[in-house]
Amino acid sequence: MFIQDILYQRGPQMNYIIINKIFKKMAILVKTHKTYRLIIAVCDCDIIGKHFEQGNKQLDLKKDFYEGDKKDDADVIELLKNAQRDDATFNIVGKNSVNAAIKAGIVSKKGIMKIQGIPYALCLL
Numbered sequence: 054m055f056i057q058d059i060l061y062q063r064g065p066q067m068n069y070i071i072i073n074k075i076f077k078k079m080a081i082l083v084k085t086h087k088t089y090r091l092i093i094a095v096c097d098c099d100i101i102g103k104h105f106e107q108g109n110k111q112l113d114l115k116k117d118f119y120e121g122d123k124k125d126d127a128d129v130i131e132l133l134k135n136a137q138r139d140d141a142t143f144n145i146v147g148k149n150s151v152n153a154a155i156k157a158g159i160v161s162k163k164g165i166m167k168i169q170g171i172p173y174a175l176c177l178l
Contacts, residue, residue, distance in 0.1 A: 100146065105169040137157070151174055
């Protein structure tokens with residue numbers, strides 16, 4: 054059974070709800086902080102505002118730092134490539150965000166760390 058079969062069976066109102074949930078799960082938030090160099094914060098929408106701990110490590114995904122413009126992975130890849138040319142620093146959290154960073158060439162799979170199964174990368178170029 055394909056997603057369109059499920060959507061057809063549920064009716065138009067449910068279609069909107071399901072598609073919205075799928076988009077929210079896949080969407081990525083990007084926020085640019087301007088200091089002496091650009092800091093690009095990239096985070097999956099579905100984990101924003103959450104806190105993860107493992108041993109002496111923690112991820113605190115505060116909205117004031119990570120919540121920015123909602124983008125799809127193609128837009129994020131392009132943005133990361135352009136920011137790389139501007140000598141930016143990157144904070145990247147979440148499966149979709151990390152995958153976009155790998156595709157953009159910002160980080161390699163070896164540079165990915167995890168806390169409670171949540172992938173993240175910190176890059177200073």
